[in-house]
Amino acid sequence: MAMAKPTVVLLPVWASGHFIAALEAGKRLVAALGTADFSLTVLVMRPPTPESASQVAAHVARGAAAAEPIGCEVSFHHLPAVDPPTGCTSVEYFTSQYIHLHAPYVRAAVAALPVPAAALVFEFTSTTMFDVARELGVPAYVYFASSAAMLALMLQLPAIHDVMMPEEFGEMEGQHVHVQGLPPVPASCMPASVMSRKSPSYADTVYHGTRLAEAGGIIVNTSEELEPAVLAAINDGRCTGGRPAPPVYPIGPVIPLSDATSSDHECLRWLDGQPRASVVFLCFGSLGFLNAEQVREAAAGLERSGQRFLWVLRSSPPAAATASAHPLAEHLPPGFLDRTKDQGLVWTSWAPQREVLAHHAVAGFVTHCGWNSVLEALWSGVPMAPWPLYAEQHLNAFELVASMGVAVRMDVDRKRSNFVEAGEVARAVGCLVSGGDEEEEGRRARERASAMRDACRSAVAQGGPSFASLHGAAAAVRHRLEAGVDAQLTGTAILHGGD
Missing domain, CATH: 3.40.50.2000 (Glycogen Phosphorylase B;)
Incomplete structure (x- = not known):
């Protein structure tokens, strides 16, 4: 039988x-x-x-x-x-x-x-x-x-x-x-x-x-x-x-595989209007959130960098929020959105990360280093700047820089709730797009990420x-x-x- x-x-x-x-x-x-x-x-x-x-x-x-x-x-x-x-x-x-x-x-x-x-x-x-x-x-x-x-x-x-x-x-x-x-x-x-x-x-x-x-x-x-x-x-x-x-x-x-419904997302339409390899994408996953102080510092760094950016800025879920919590976008520096309206887009809800990373306008990814996010970036050959927040992400960040060479270093103060100063944000973002003051580091990360793209696709x-x-x-x-x-x-x- x-x-x-x-x-x-x-x-x-x-x-x-x-x-x-x-x-x-x-x-x-x-x-x-x-x-x-x-x-x-x-x-x-x-x-x-x-x-x-x-x-x-x-x-x-x-x-x-x-x-x-x-x-x-x-x-x-x-x-x-x-x-x-x-x-x-x-x-x-x-x-x-x-x-x-x-x-x-x-x-x-x-x-x-x-x-x-x-x-x-x-x-x-x-x-x-x-x-x-x-x-x-x-x-x-x-x-x-x-x-x-x-x-x-x-x-x-x-x-x-x-x-x-x-x-x-x-x-x-x-x-x-x-x-x-x-x-x-x-x-x-x-x-x-x-x-x-x-x-x-x-x-x-x-x-x-x-x-x-x-x-x-x-x-x-x-x-x-x-x-x-x-x-x-x-x-x-x-x-x-x-x-x-x-x-x-x-x-x-x-x-x-990507959802067909996300191909017409507003974030993707905005990227369609940007030059090739000119935008830095910032996203911290479904469970990664910045506090108000970090939001202000990151905004100052992005503005100082002068680089184009797409920033997914989501507030923490209600269960984790305090009674006095406000949407994080309210903690942006006064006038930030007006001053950067031609430079970047702040998006306050879900964004189609895989499709964004695959877009020709994206040059780099500031990421919390969740492993799925790392793989999605490498699948599209996008170099990273690691901003780890929780779980095993600090180990992933170390490996990306020290072992794989697909990321530029980022000074994250773990003792201050993973705080990153504005100057460091500006340096890392500039490095991802054009090499900034450390041209060699950015160039190596871009080359290694591109090689990993080919390796990932041939592997499967x-x-x-x-x-x-x-x-x-x-x-x-x-x-x-x-x-x-x-x-x-x-x-x-x-x-x-x-x-």
């Missing part, structure tokens, strides 16, 4: 940058497995805020529609709501704990599937789901939405923790951390979740780093061209103390290394599924997650 069409089960995190990229990666994996033989089942956690809930609902609607061109059968299963955890002192720790509360519902949903589960794929903040996969006899894989550098640090973090002498990374003034595959990393560039060993998020991150070794494989949103040294360090076991790391499959860049094309890696991941899933079925037929144990 033929086996029913198996499904890959995906558990994405609700944040837009995670959900969209994880869904795209899941569809690519199923396409590599063969859409006639496999389907994709997405388990949807109810987001903890109304704003994120509406965003996820929109992503689900678009995700279902976008599956049709490649024939990928996608179904969405909404998990029961859970009560959010209390007493969490950081976003990272809250996210991890909130996901953990869904474990019983994930177990029940997978167990109730009418078809075999070929694999359970989740993100690194969901490693407690290894227990669910093991109980169900389903191979478990991790989709790693960030860089290979962050993965290397996660795998190495348990060992770093054991030998670390200072109480905090924040106390290691002027010192460096040795992350395999990277130049020495300033301690000040460590991810926000591990800066303080006293915080619950630190212990939680070490825990996830320890459990990553249990994965049947780790699918990473990067490519061999972008991070060759880091990927080699992981594959050689240097990040896991000489022990073999789980198989790593760099399949990136994972960038969803048929026959490219990311294409081959994706099919390697699919072959591993298929092999483990077939081995599990054979084991059932012969009365032996079903294959568990982890090698």
Whole structure:
């Protein structure tokens, strides 16, 4: 009797940058497995805020529609709501704990599937789901939405923790951390979740780093061209103390196709009227926001630079705002909009970032260094000026400048809530467009970004290394599924997650 069409089960995190990229990666994996033989089942956690809930609902609607061109059968299963955890002192720790509360519902949903589960794929903040996969006899894989550098640090973090002498990374003034595959990393560039060993998020991150070794494989949103040294360090076991790391499959860049509805956006029409390679784009992601003081300083820097700019300036969501908060545009210097009306555009709502970065008028990108934003910039060959704000963005910023060479340096004062002075904004913006006072730095970043554009596109094309890696991941899933079925037929144990 033929086996029913198996499904890959995906558990994405609700944040837009995670959900969209994880869904795209899941569809690519199923396409590599063969859409006639496999389907994709997405388990949807109810987001903890109304704003994120509406965003996820929109992503689900678009995700279902976008599956049709490649024939990928996608179904969405909404998990029961859970009560959010209390007493969490950081976003990272809250996210991890909130996901953990869904474990019983994930177990029940997978167990109730009418078809075999070929694999359970989740993100690194969901490693407690290894227990669910093991109980169900389903191979478990991790989709790693960030860089290979962050993965290397996660795998190495348990060992770093054991030998670390200072109480905090924040106390290691002027010192460096040795992350395999990277130049020495300033301690000040460590991810926000591990800066303080006293915080619950630190212990939680070490825990996830320890459990990553249990994965049947780790699918990473990067490519061999972008991070060759880091990927080699992981594959050689240097990040896991000489022990073999789980198989790593760099399949990136994972960038969803653009929405057709955004091609006529007002920001794009404004860019149509600007000269080629003349505009600096400033955008800080769906969760990145500047405070009033930073807004004034950035505005002064942009005006001083004299360069054209498109600035996405959004106020923080209501849940994070204080009773006295006002739209950030109100904190612009008096007369700024009038003085710069022929120089730039301040946009106070969502903007189609992928399309903006692909526009011929855009010369550079001032970015918070979220990994999806980094990949979108490199996909279009746009050099960057890093202004990291949270999560692992300071590590990403370091890698962009010190390892990849696709960005110009930017002096960000992390101790002052990532403050950047006006003069530094003006210098970096000028450097991106024309080289400014540091012509060589800007020229190198532009050349490297252009080279990375070609490398990214060839990586995911048929026959490219990311294409081959994706099919390697699919072959591993298929092999483990077939081995599990054979084991059932012969009365032996079903294959568990982890090698």
